[in-house]
Amino acid sequence: MKILEIKDLRKQYPSFLLDGVSFDVEEGSIMGFIGRNGAGKTTTIKSVLNLVHADSGTVLFEGQDLFANETACKKKIGLVLGEFNYYKRKKLKSIAAVTKAFYEEWDEETYQTLLSRFALDPEKKVSELSQGMRVKFALALALSHKAKLLILDEPTSGLDPVSRDELLDIFRDIIEDGEHSILFSTHIISDLEKCADYITYIKGGRILTSTDADSFKDAYRLVSGEAEQLEQYRHDLIGYRAHAFGFTGLMTRGNAERAEGLKIAPADMESIMIYMEREDGHESAAE
Numbered sequence: 001m002k003i004l005e006i007k008d009l010r011k012q013y014p015s016f017l018l019d020g021v022s023f024d025v026e027e028g029s030i031m032g033f034i035g036r037n038g039a040g041k042t043t044t045i046k047s048v049l050n051l052v053h054a055d056s057g058t059v060l061f062e063g064q065d066l067f068a069n070e071t072a073c074k075k076k077i078g079l080v081l082g083e084f085n086y087y088k089r090k091k092l093k094s095i096a097a098v099t100k101a102f103y104e105e106w107d108e109e110t111y112q113t114l115l116s117r118f119a120l121d122p123e124k125k126v127s128e129l130s131q132g133m134r135v136k137f138a139l140a141l142a143l144s145h146k147a148k149l150l151i152l153d154e155p156t157s158g159l160d161p162v163s164r165d166e167l168l169d170i171f172r173d174i175i176e177d178g179e180h181s182i183l184f185s186t187h188i189i190s191d192l193e194k195c196a197d198y199i200t201y202i203k204g205g206r207i208l209t210s211t212d213a214d215s216f217k218d219a220y221r222l223v224s225g226e227a228e229q230l231e232q233y234r235h236d237l238i239g240y241r242a243h244a245f246g247f248t249g250l251m252t253r254g255n256a257e258r259a260e261g262l263k264i265a266p267a268d269m270e271s272i273m274i275y276m277e278r279e280d281g282h283e284s285a286a287e
Contacts, residue, residue, distance in 0.1 A: 001027045002060075003149055003181045004048075009057030011047050016205060018043050021057070023200045023210040025149070028178035030171060032196030032213070033185040034269075036277055040205040041185040042081075045153050049079065061149070075103060078142020078150045080135060092137060093122035096144075103145035111144035132163035139170065150174065153185045164188070168195045189270040199269070203276065213269075220267040221256035224248040233259055239275030250275035 004025040011018040018040050025031045035041050047054040050067055059066040061073040087095055092115075100106035115122060118136040126134065135155050142150055152171075156164040172195055174180050186192065192199065192213070200210040209216065225233065226246045233251075234240075236259065240249025250272060256264050 003027045003062060004183065005058075005060040006044075006048060007058040007060075009044065009047055009059070010055045011043060011052065012055055013043075016040070016043070018047060018054075019204075019206045021047075021202070021205075021207055023207060025181050025183050026198065027148075027181055028175055029197040030175060030182045030184055030195050031198045031200060032192035033183060033200050033202070034187065034189060034192065034273060035202040036273075037187060039202045041202060042153055043205075044202065045081075045151055045183075045185060049074070049077070049151070075105070075145065076148045078139070078145070078147035080138040080142065080150070080152045080155050088127040089125055091123055091125055092120060095126070096122070096141065099141050100145070105146045107144055107146060110146075111140060114140035114143060130163075132159050132167065135159075135167060136170075139174075143174070148180060150180065150182045151185075152182060154187070155184070156186060156188055156191055164191060165194070171195050189273055193269050201273075201276070208276070217267055217269060217272070219253055220272050221251050221253050222248065222265045222267045222271055223251050223256055223259065223262045224265075225262040229261060233262065239278035241275075241278070 002024045006024070007022050009018060009021040021040070021044050023031075033041055033044070043052070046052045047057070048059050048066070050070055061077070064073060066073045096111065100108070100111075114120075118133070118140060120133065120137055120140065126137070129137065139150070156167055159167070168191055171182055171184070175182060184192070184196065196213050198210070198212050199216040201208040201216075209219075220238070223233075223237075224246060227242070230240070230242060230247045236251055236255040237249040238251060240247050250267060251259065256262070
């Protein structure tokens, strides 16, 4: 079942165009939303939530038009925009008291359980928390009003590897019941290798692909060859890096399988993104 459906979302700025963005988030899954900084990830998320007004397009949440039923839908959506930087001088208990007043389905027992699980002291101020603890607090607030969908925009940015890994475990735990879903926007691709079920790739305001994580990786191959082979295969390379002994680059699986004399290896998500974004390579669609 699709918990979130985004169809032909468009937003024009003077120097940027979100161009017909479409993808779905399945119930009980983690969708990794990737692209370099400035590609349109945050603009998409803000447009989906009507924090900025899209010029056109449709967003359905649990089959309902989100824009037409904004209040009801948003009660079931939890949002974490990067580091929790609000009300730094307020104690956690004060923020929670204000937050729960907005949600009819606030579950105090769940909130207290999450405080304990995340080792959060309600008497502490936001300013006294580490970056990782601030993200955990934001998650505790979201999950305590029974959010079905968590939308996380760069939640692990700036965290140390241990803290990031701990949060990824929490994300996997959240979706285990099959009733919660996560849209996880990040440029830290190694995080998605560990937790994402699906991948949506945005570049320059347009969606390049949206598919399951295994299919995303399987659509491409890393290749390497001698310098004289570069001209022969340049038009098949999505992106490449030339060096003194030849070149390394990225091809679609089909093109790699037809190539002769090249070394071929599986592609990981980070390599795919790096070569997709290189300016000296030729881009082609995945086969």
